[in-house]
C-alpha cells in the first residue's frame with residue numbers, strides 16, 4: 413500500500429484528526445545513509461511530524477522543520493512541500509552517541525539547541541519571503557517540542573503521537589480548531605467535550621501499537637464510536653531536487669584549479685547529495701568537460 417496521510421474532522425467540526433503512515437518514502441529517506449537506530453528513529457518521527465503539520469496549513473509552499481543541536485546530532489532537517497513530497501537529512505558530529513535516546517540528550521547537552529520552523533512560499537510568489545519561527549528546543553520528544561511550538565507560536569492546542577523504526581514511520585495528530593465568533597455556550601461546551609474525549613481516546617496509543625497495526629485499524633480502534641468527517645487521503649512521496657547538472661554547476665563554482673587538485677589526489681570526484689545520498693561521479697574526462705566551452709551539436713557543421 414502506498415504512503416498516505418488521512419484527514420478527518422470530528423462530527424461537530426471542532427477537532428482536526430490526522431494520521432500518517434510511511435513505508436516506501438521512509439525507505440527512500442534512509443537509502444544511502446547508515447544512521448544509527450536512535451538517530452533514524454528521531455528522523456522518522458520528524459518526517460512523520462512534517463507531513464502532519466503541513467497538512468494542517470493552508471499554505472502553498474514548503475514547510476521545513478529543523479532541529480539544530482549542540483550534541484551528537486548537529487542538524488536534522490525535513491522539508492515537506494505542498495504536494496506532500498518530502499526530503500530529509502541528518503548531520504552528525506564525530507562523537508559517541510549518548511545512551512539516552514531523547515532529543516535533549518542527542519541534540520541539546522549544551523542547552524543551546526534550537527527548533528526552527530520555516531514556511532517557504534512557492535518560487536514564483538511576488539515579494540517572496542520566508543517566514544521563520546525559532547524557539548529553544550524543549551521537551552523530551554519531537555512530539556512534545558512540536559506541541560509546545562504550536563501552542564506558543566500558533567496559539568493552537570495540538571497533540572501529536574509519533575513512532576518510527578527501520579521499516580515504518582507513523583504519526584497521529586489532534587488539533588483543536590478555533591471556534592468562529594458568535595457561538596452559543598452550548599457549542600463551546602460541546603467543543604470542549606469533544607477535545608477532552610478525543611484526547612482521552614488517543615492517549616491510549618503506544619508507539620508499539622502505532623508501528624504494528626495499519627492506519628485504518630488504528631483509527632477504528634480509537635474512534636469506532638465516533639462519527640468522523642473524512643477528507644481525501646493525500647499520497648506522500650520522496651522527492652529530492654538534486655541532479656547531475658546541479659552538482660556539475662557546483663563543481664564549476666569551485667573552479668578549475670580546485671577540481672584539478674581533487675582529481676590529482678583522488679583520481680576522481682565523488683559527490684553525494686546530502687539529502688538522498690545519491691552519489692555523483694565525475695572522472696577526469698567528465699571534469700575536463702565541465703570547463704570546456706559548449707561544443708557544436710552533431711550534424712550541425714559550421715562553415
Ligand SMILES: [Zn+2]
Pocket residue numbers: 652653654685686687688689690
Ligand atoms: Zn538528492
